Amino acid sequence: MLKGKKIILGITGSIAAYKAVLMVRLLVKAGADVKVIMTPAAEGFITPLSLSTLSKNEVLSQLSQNDSWANHVMLGRWADLMLIAPVSCNTLAKMAHGACDNLLLAVYLSAVCPVVLAPAMDEDMWKHPATQDNIRRLQSFGNQLIPVNNGELASGLSGEGRMAEPEEIFQFISSFFKTSNELAGKRVLITAGPTYEMMDPVRFIGNFSSGKMGIALAKECSSRGADVTLVLGPSHETVPEGLTVQKVRSAAEMYEACKKVFDDTDIAIMCAAVADYTPAEPAKEKIKKSGETLVLNLKKTTDILKELGAIKTANQTLVGFALETNNEKAFAQKKLEAKNADMIVLNSLNDAGAGFGHDTNKISIFDKKGGEVNFDTKSKTAVAADIINSIISYIHA
Ligand code: CTP
Secondary structure (H helix, E strand, C coil): CCCCCCCEECHHHHHHHHHHHHHHHHHHHCCEEEEEEEEHHHHHCCCCCHHHHHHCCCEEEECCEEEECCCCCHHHHHHHHEEEECCCCHHHHHHCCCCCCCCCHHHHHHCCCEEEECCCCCCCHHCCCCHHHHHHHHHCCCCCECEEEEEEECCCCEEEEEECCCCHHHHHHHHHHHHHCCCCCCCCCCEECCCEEEEEEEECCCCCCHHHHHHHHHHHHHHHHCCEEEEECCCCCCCCCCEEEEEECHHHHHHHHHHHHHHHCCEEEEEEEEEEECCCCCCCCCCCCCCCCCCCEEEEEECCHHHHHHHHCCCCCCEEEEECCCCHHHHHHHHHCCCCCCCCEEEEECCCCCCCCCCEEHHHHHCCCCEEEHHHHHHHHHHHHHHHHHHHHHHHC
């Protein structure tokens, strides 16, 4: 899996830096070409000599060394993957805010490849809102996180913040390369977020969808090599670089955007919470307060999933979502039929941690071939991976 893969291993100033020796060994043994970059602080924990001997490449740490300039841009472009393990609290903060006071940071800012982070620090530092904010910010850039372990820490205390073991990091990277090409050449259309249906120039009918699930799906497809178009309703979430994003507001705009690209789509995932009804005639001017009640005349919107289901070919895979509050399974299966979808992802508002706004979700997937899988509550990133794995299995079944 790792044979011939070009990996930059960034090492920062943390006691866990000693584990980098084993990390390099595992990667090199698996056939990867490893170049190590250390921050100046890392050199206090581990010698470049051990790392250059094991990696069979010169270890870099300065922007200029021996009268020559280290070309951080070319290093950033050379790599198939950049792993920073351990990444300290300080380097995390600098990365999150674009600081560039050493070679590792310059390469990070120039890297066009996926970046994987394995943090290491004491529990209090790890749990501090500033660190957690930085982590979220880096994840929003598309950087992947290898979760910290709970165990013995450098301070002598025990808790969260211990870097994952080299074997675990190696596992993560191996499966990353295994999946990174699975959707190469596939064009994926994803709808996400709410829609706003205008009542008058200043008011709308909307819903609480955040867009998080659809964005996680878009990121997952993109990381597996797909060419992704994300049709996104009004969401306040940050969308990572590298995705084609078409921002829309209403159900009608979302439908138009989907119609334009659907013919050239291999997989369409309709994750948006689309309004079923829209004001029949939005007022041209602001509606003034008058009577005790206000009657709003609504008309049906186009059901995008159903429309696409009616025109889809045998080579296209169409996935819908169902958010239900009662009779969940029956309603989800009915939607699968009625909208001619290949799969329906059900989330029930009765499950804690599922649905709008949460960072987690709990889903079941039903498919046209009679398949049913029930998943546990997971982060939306992990749920996205489950959904994409299910779609890939369905296509190959
Ligand atoms: N959907 C759509 N266009 C619409 C309404 C819904 O594409 N105008 C899609 C959603 O993106 C989702 C699926 O249809 O993938 C199911 O949406 P949901 O609101 O649960 O179902 P509805 O068909 O609207 O039925 P109901 O609201 O009665 O449950």
